[in-house]
Amino acid sequence: MTRNHPGFSTRAIHTGQEPDPATGAVTVPIYATSTYVQEEIGKHKGYEYARVSNPTRDRLETNLAALEGGIGSRVFGSGMAAINAIATMLKAGDHLVAGHNLYGGTPRLFNQVWANFGLTFTYIDTSDVTNVERALQRNTRMVYLETPTNPLMELCDIRAISDLAHQHGIEVVVDNTFMSPYFQRPIELGADMVIHSTTKFLNGHSDGLGGVVVCTKPEQSEKLAFLQKAAGAILSPFECWLILRGVKTLAVRMLQHDCNGRKVADYLAKHKKVQKVFYPGLASHPQHELAKRQMSGFGAMIAFETGSLENANKMLRKVRVCSLGESLGGVETLISHPATMTHAAVGEEGRRKIGITDGMVRISVGIEDVEDILADLDQALAAI
Numbered sequence: 461m462t463r464n465h466p467g468f469s470t471r472a473i474h475t476g477q478e479p480d481p482a483t484g485a486v487t488v489p490i491y492a493t494s495t496y497v498q499e500e501i502g503k504h505k506g507y508e509y510a511r512v513s514n515p516t517r518d519r520l521e522t523n524l525a526a527l528e529g530g531i532g533s534r535v536f537g538s539g540m541a542a543i544n545a546i547a548t549m550l551k552a553g554d555h556l557v558a559g560h561n562l563y564g565g566t567p568r569l570f571n572q573v574w575a576n577f578g579l580t581f582t583y584i585d586t587s588d589v590t591n592v593e594r595a596l597q598r599n600t601r602m603v604y605l606e607t608p609t610n611p612l613m614e615l616c617d618i619r620a621i622s623d624l625a626h627q628h629g630i631e632v633v634v635d636n637t638f639m640s641p642y643f644q645r646p647i648e649l650g651a652d653m654v655i656h657s658t659t660k661f662l663n664g665h666s667d668g669l670g671g672v673v674v675c676t677k678p679e680q681s682e683k684l685a686f687l688q689k690a691a692g693a694i695l696s697p698f699e700c701w702l703i704l705r706g707v708k709t710l711a712v713r714m715l716q717h718d719c720n721g722r723k724v725a726d727y728l729a730k731h732k733k734v735q736k737v738f739y740p741g742l743a744s745h746p747q748h749e750l751a752k753r754q755m756s757g758f759g760a761m762i763a764f765e766t767g768s769l770e771n772a773n774k775m776l777r778k779v780r781v782c783s784l785g786e787s788l789g790g791v792e793t794l795i796s797h798p799a800t801m802t803h804a805a806v807g808e809e810g811r812r813k814i815g816i817t818d819g820m821v822r823i824s825v826g827i828e829d830v831e832d833i834l835a836d837l838d839q840a841l842a843a844i
């Protein structure tokens with residue numbers, strides 16, 4: 461039996477992860493060097509200076525492009541640096557349409573940095589494609605989406621929005637951090653670029669920051685390579701190596717995250733102290749059908765309503781297996797309070813508009829034994 465296209469896990473483990481040609485080392489080496497020796501002026505082995513290129517980084521960029529189905533990718537020092545790189549692809553006078561419920565750091569970057577350089581932004585509910593159409597302006601150059609959103613788990617239809625945007629010559633960028641390419645591949649649905657905070661599921665072990673932009677066109681990749689060289693927010697070879705190590709187990713981790721996530725969501729949905737659960741895997745989620753169509757799993761991100769700041773605090777003080785902290789996507793269960801953590805920068809009024817309450821708690825379900833996670837939540841919720 462011949463197979464022309466290796467499967468996802470084979471790509472994760474082997475693409476860009478080939479044995480080191482110099483030594484046969486089965487794991488990609490960490491090329492910890494700032495510069496490269498040249499034989500004579502202009503004669504070198506393809507590497508001149510580490511801000512411009514590094515072999516460990518090259519390997520990671522090849523690997524992540526293969527996982528998302530892009531033609532190339534460029535990695536940056538954090539997810540925010542990757543999103544910043546996206547913004548630099550626009551010019552003063554350009555307009556960007558974005559979802560109204562993004563990771564809080566994204567509108568902070570757009571509104572408090574890029575708005576000072578002549579970019580304009582319109583934030584809308586992207587779960588309805590007609591809102592996107594209404595928000596387009598003569599100078600709109602980009603639609604920026606997060607699906608599912610953080611923390612409300614709202615979805616948008618990547619294919620429908622991409623089709624619409626392309627009719628107007630507009631590019632679509634999707635932040636795919638929550639699902640990872642294992643459960644959702646926006647490029648296959650029409651997106652032009654995909655970004656990740658690799659800090660989350662791609663790395664998966666809560667031990668390094670990073671960000672990536674996956675491209676579909678050589679000119680995007682060239683622009684971003686120029687930006688790595690010109691602005692320098694590149695990812696260190698050690699962090700690249702951590703992600704190369706992490707992605708080898710992405711598929712098995714995501715399957716376990718998803719399995720535990722479904723059980724935790726079911727448990728929370730039945731709990732009498734929990735007023736509402738936001739999880740696309742629940743049949744009660746308003747976009748459950750779109751979730752089944754667009755993603756091949758529902759993942760590990762769940763938000764739920766405890767009713768008040770006091771209730772949220774009461775339960776968050778009690779968790780023991782779950783760790784109270786920012787971030788997500790690690791093997792350990794992380795639980796957080798969006799209003800004071802990830803979405804503090806959005807402001808009270810902004811949070812009220814999109815529906816992030818003081819009683820909302822977000823959980824990134826890890827891959828511990830699910831019985832232990834459930835028992836921990838049970839004793840913590842008893843404090844309310």
Ligand SMILES: Cc1ncc(COP(=O)(O)O)c(C=O)c1O
Nearest residue numbers: 538539540563610637657659670
């Ligand atoms: C969906 C999403 N995108 C982007 C980011 C920013 O990534 P980083 O923290 O790696 O800069 C985060 C961080 O939490 C996130 O949750």
